Amino acid sequence: MSTVVATPSHSLPGSRELTLIGGGHAHVLLLRKFGEEPLRDVRLTMVSDIEHAAYSGMLPGHIGGVYGWAEMHIDLRRLCSFAGARFIHARACGLDLGRKHVLIGDGTSPLPTDLISINVGGTPCMSTIAGIDQRVIPSKPVSRLLAGWESVKAAARNSMHPPQIVIVGGGAGGVELALAMHSQLRGKAEFIIIQRGPHLLPGHNLRAQRILTRLLRERKLTVITNAQVVEVTPDKVRLNDGRLLTADFIVWATQTAPPAWLAESGLDTTPEGFLRIKPTLQTINYPWIFAAGDVAAIEHQELPKSGVFAVRMAKTLGGNLRAYLSGHGPRDYQPQRYSLSLIGTADGRAVASYGCMAAHSTHFWQWKDRIDRRFMRQFQELPM
Ligand SMILES: Cc1cc2nc3c(=O)[nH]c(=O)nc-3n(C[C@H](O)[C@H](O)[C@H](O)COP(=O)(O)OP(=O)(O)OC[C@H]3O[C@@H](n4cnc5c(N)ncnc54)[C@H](O)[C@@H]3O)c2cc1C
Known part of the structure; x- marks a missing residue:
């Protein structure tokens, strides 16, 4: 640079x-x-x-x-x-x-x-993990995430067997990313989400957690809770309970450091x-x-x-x-x-999570889309 x-x-x-x-x-x-x-x-x-x-x-x-x-x-x-x-x-x-x-x-x-x-x-916290290599795609900086996503798509297109993608971190960012990637690679890749705690989306209410957990199950993304990745080996990740999971790509979306x-x-x-x-x-x-x-x-x-x-x-x-x-x-x-969180579910809908309330509908996606486009317009349409 x-x-x-x-x-x-x-x-x-x-x-x-x-x-x-x-x-x-x-x-x-x-x-x-x-x-x-x-x-x-x-x-x-x-x-x-x-x-x-x-x-x-x-x-x-x-x-x-x-x-x-x-x-x-x-x-x-x-x-x-x-x-x-x-x-x-x-x-x-x-x-x-x-x-x-x-x-x-x-x-x-x-x-x-x-x-x-x-x-x-x-950037996501990865400093304590052994063996981090180029298969690991951090969710931030965004340029690295997008470059990694291009390699995932190429592998899914060209590989004889569907690559296995391990998403580390089951917060809102990790789950939203997993759903978005899955929507693009449906049937051409397998997804596993690893979450350290007992529930996905900690910090969100129980209802939002349930809606998204059910959605992941319906779309056949595997969720492993109460587990942490402690090592990245040449073709696998090792969990803290000793389990080894095949990992062709690892998307790291844990909390920010x-x-x-x-x-x-x-x-x-x-x-x-x-x-x-x-x-x-x-x-x-x-x-x-x-x-x-x-x-x-x-x-x-x-x-x-x-x-x-x-x-x-x-x-x-x-x-x-x-x-x-x-x-x-x-x-x-x-x-x-x-604060209101609107979590896209990659099907034209979003989950709205606010305090102890949550709901899932196309209306919330349209609302999110309007908010996001309005935010960006401020920088695209600069006054003379
Ligand atoms: C997949 C995903 C989805 C998310 N979705 C949402 C969402 O829908 N809503 C929401 O509220 N949050 C969301 N988040 C969280 C959100 O991304 C962060 O909380 C937010 O970006 C933090 O904003 P920031 O202004 O602190 O920094 P950033 O947005 O991270 O911006 C920091 C900037 O500083 C630059 N920079 C970094 N280091 C240096 C340096 N040393 N010198 C010069 N420049 C530097 C970076 O390149 C970057 O441009 C999501 C996160 C992820 C990973």
Whole structure:
């Protein structure tokens, strides 16, 4: 990956530098807003390791053949250009907290800044597993998932016997992915979902769990609960109870783990490495560093790692960055008590799960489709 300065920002001498690290859900909304209501005397920069950010709400729909690639990706260069921001195509690899530098690429290119916002998401936790190889397809980054999905499709097309696909992680993301892949490979591949706990979709109500468990059974996807993959061998996975399962491909969709460089930079993190932040979305010891989305852990709050929360944080994040720059006090982010999840079932229907209620219908898919398309339109139809 090269470091490319794509668009000059509207900077003035003496202006301050605001650096957005990562093109996550909160940052794309922030750029959209800053494009409409520009920040004064601020040079805005986005550092992103990719040029097109994936919208996860449409990811299973893309795999299931409903949405094209462009429909679920946000062109970050174009968005930066709209927001008058500089786009730097590079991976952030650290922070020099004393000098207020963002380190990018191989760490030898420091980027001086005054204010930082971090929205880099995470990747599924695989660090403790022995034997991870190229058959393992992580659900994040999305580009790797999609490249892996192409190999799965090719193998299903060309192989004499149906490949066996093991999906590790039975949360909403893993189940939605399994259903979407199955809808495309019906009869040409076999699927096994491995779930660590006793039920699929932990964090969702019993009714949603039952609906999706029944659906998987009807479509002949195997579910193994109370099991963990502890080793990946050349053609199998080993479970913690010693069982060996044939695995031609392994899709890893377990819970999110944060990137290691955040803790290594000296920022205050949870034991798992998530950035500890205040309800104002400022990091504990550095009020000039903000964070949002999956990577952030708000003190004394246990929020699900979901795009919905990253999206909702955007408003508070934008307001507080503006407030910080103009010397005003920040506001607290107020998370909603319950959030509605709409889980596509790859048959023109979706399961709606909210609090202790759940239902399955075409109506919920149409609703989800409308929400997701409306979200994406904000970035596809930028005002002149
Ligand atoms: C299959 C699947 C389906 C899902 N469906 C839903 C859903 O329907 N609804 C929902 O709410 N959630 C869903 N999720 C969860 C959702 O994907 C995450 O919670 C959400 O993406 C988190 O958003 P974020 O803004 O924190 O970060 P992300 O969306 O992960 O974005 C982070 C960005 O930062 C970039 N980045 C990372 N590291 C660096 C770096 N060092 N330097 C520069 N850039 C960097 C990444 O490339 C990425 O573009 C799903 C997840 C999966 C796996």
